[in-house]
Amino acid sequence: MEVGKHSDEENLTAQVVRGKVLWEANNCMGCHTIMGEGAYYAPELTKVVERRGEGYMKAVLMSKTPWSPRGRKMVAYGFSEEQANDLVAFFTWIGNTDLNGFPPKPDYKSTINTK
């Protein structure tokens, strides 16, 4: 099916699905957006693997205190290594779906110095 082709159905492994279960059971969508859907309180996560890399993400997910380098607090889930890997697999899969160009590439990124 076409939806499948766009959404990378063939790479939908059991690990990705376990990640999705964690994503839903904890209502991460109540703070974050994914594929542009969800809440507007915390970063959009469609391209988070590309943006932060696996190590950073695992630090966020396994943190035992609320993660908040930029001020806002995330819930301190303190996930196990295995759970964190499942979530990273889920975000990797999401990052590989063909979203017709979303999120847009910023026009001026190269000229601005972001931390």
Place this chain on the structure above:
Amino acid sequence: MRYKSQKLAYWFFALSMLLLTLQIVYGFIMAFAHLGYDVLHPVIAFNTARAVHTNLLVVWLLSGFMGAAYYIIPEEAEHEMVNVKLGFVQLISLAVVGVIAIIGYHFNYWEGRKFLEIPRPLDYLVVINVLTFLGLIIATLYKGKKRTTTSLVLTMGLVFAALLYLPGMIWFDNQTMDSFFRWWVVHLWVEGVWELIMGGILAFLLIKITGVDREVIEKWLYVIVGLTFISGVLGTGHHYYYIGTPKYWLIIGGIFSAMEPLAFLGMALFAIAMYRKGEKKHPNKIALSWTLGTAIVSFVGAGLLGLAHTFPQVNMYTHGTLVTAMHGHLAFWGAYAMIVLAIISYSMPNMTGRKLFDSTTGVLAFWLSNIGMLGMTVAFGVAGVAQVYLERKMGLDFGDVQKEIQVHFLILIVCATMFTTGIGLFIYEFIRYGLPTDEALESVN
């Protein structure tokens, strides 16, 4: 002619007012969190506050629609509600399911899908509850003397709303499919079948308040129902641009959703035209304000502010930003909150026998809540547009952008305070009306 069983409506309206109050409390919790004061984080994290805020919204609106149906159907069908006791059971079970869900959200008990957070076991209870409600309404219509277009459109809206709850209960491994069917509930409710409910209530109110012939008003209703379906069904495509679905949705969604404002424009023109045409000047001016208000504000909030980000070229940048929150607030307020407040304002004097409809409090409630909500819309809008430019165009980090736009949440809180004052006055009036009585409903007028 009025019917004693219409009293049932009062209790649904009372539940509505209670849940609306709670919804606002959780709105403030989120607004303060955006402003940097998330002091409640350990107890009520943002995702809890949000799920409670939006679910309470949906439940108080549904309770309002149910109250409206319990008030309107006996009067239109010219028959008492078939089983008032069962109606009370349905009311209490609705409240209980709602309360369990809300408490559960504070203990990580939910399904993390925006707007559909109610966990599966409770979903089944919701289904039973709604079936009971529909059974009562349909049985009353069936036994009644008349089946008017107004009552049929209202009932059709309620039946479809119940059916469309079901696709939201299917589990998908694939996030794209999950999102695809989530919209069958969310979009097809607010831009489809709920519009029928709104149209039905609006037609009833206009018939009563303006005194224009039923034939004329119901002809308009057909046009509005037609426009809603033609545009709204394929209009779902405006949520299928960027979620992993094929490109043809960009065209389908763009074209059909751009026609959706026509249904809302139709309602606004319809209400104004009937008001102009009406010979009879009904004394309930406050109900008239809310009735015309809902038709006009829904066109602005849903129609115009929806159109503002519905084309794929724009939505690419605004998708999932505070721009969406701007539109969500004014659309829900104008179309569905105001229609519920309109039917409450109209029916309270009839149910209680007290004619408080020219009080200054009522007028103030109308203006403060509306101006407050417009201000909130502007605050979300300015924050949203700034976010789009800084994050999506300039490529700044999400967290840095949020710091830049934080000040707009101060404005949001100021306007929300004004809004809340208006709602407070509305509820004060509601309480002042007192309880419904048989004598009031029996006195024909």
